[in-house]
Amino acid sequence: MTARTALQTQLEQGIDALGLRLPADAVPRLLDYLALLERWNAAYNLTAVRDPAQMVTRHLLDALAIFPYVQGDTLADLGTGPGLPGIPIAIAAPGRQVLLVDSNGKKVRFLREAIRALKLEGVRAVQSRVEDVEGQFDCITARAFASLADMLAWGGHLLAPQGIWLAMKGKTPDDELPGVPPAFAVRAIHALQVPGLEASERHLVVLGRAGC
Structure with a gap:
């Protein structure tokens, strides 16, 4: 079994465990993204995770x-780093307009190469501080890039009135909940069952505008 075949089996089993049905070309495209990330990571240190099997997980x-919680036609992924979760989501559901935002120039150069190499239509990458980004989006994702209070203070203007904010966290961020600005409300907190990780390691905080 080749290394890519082993990664494909791991990825397909994980997708099945998550109960997802993705486009027919999603798995090879996700593996192409992973290969590109691994190659660039050797020179640019884009992620601390080095082992490809750990990258899959x-x-x-x-x-x-x-992915089941993502909604709307437009998505902004704030503090995306090497494109997480924005690029996998764009591959899983083509057609959505996706903006990848990061302030790190090396990471944005990688993102632009990934968009080109993977032919990700409707996906753009911008090097910017979150507070300087303009526009409004149906869905905003942020993966452990700041506290709830800070991410909403910096990027709250980007959330459309009926939009949802998906904040990816490790353990339940009970200490951060009192800091949520009054203009926003916590809609739900979901424990995520990520195949290969302990159940307590991942949570999703869903937020929206208060009164909407």
Whole structure:
């Protein structure tokens, strides 16, 4: 069994465990993204995770675990780093307009190469601080890039009136909940079952505008 075949089996089993049905070309495209990330990571240190099998678990399956909660036609992924969860979500559901935001120039160069190499239509990458980004989005994703209070203070203006904010966290962020600005409300907190990770390691905080 080749290394890619082993990763494909791991990824397909994880997708099945998550109960997802993805486009026929999603698995090879996700593996192409992983190969590109692994190659660039050797020179640019884009992620601390080095082992490809761990990348499948901690990057691809971790990102896909929130896929059932993603909604709307436009998505902004704030503090995306090497494109997580934005790129896996864009591969899983083509057609949505996706903006990948990061302030790190090396990471944004990788993102632009990934968009080109993977032919990700409707996906853009911008090097910017979150507070300087303009526009409004139906869905915003953020993967452990700041506290709930800070991410909403910096990027709350980007959330459309009826939009949802999906904040990916490790353990339940009970200490952060009192800091949620009054203009926003916590709609739900979901424990995510990421195949290969302990159940307590991943949670999703769903937020929206208060009164909407």
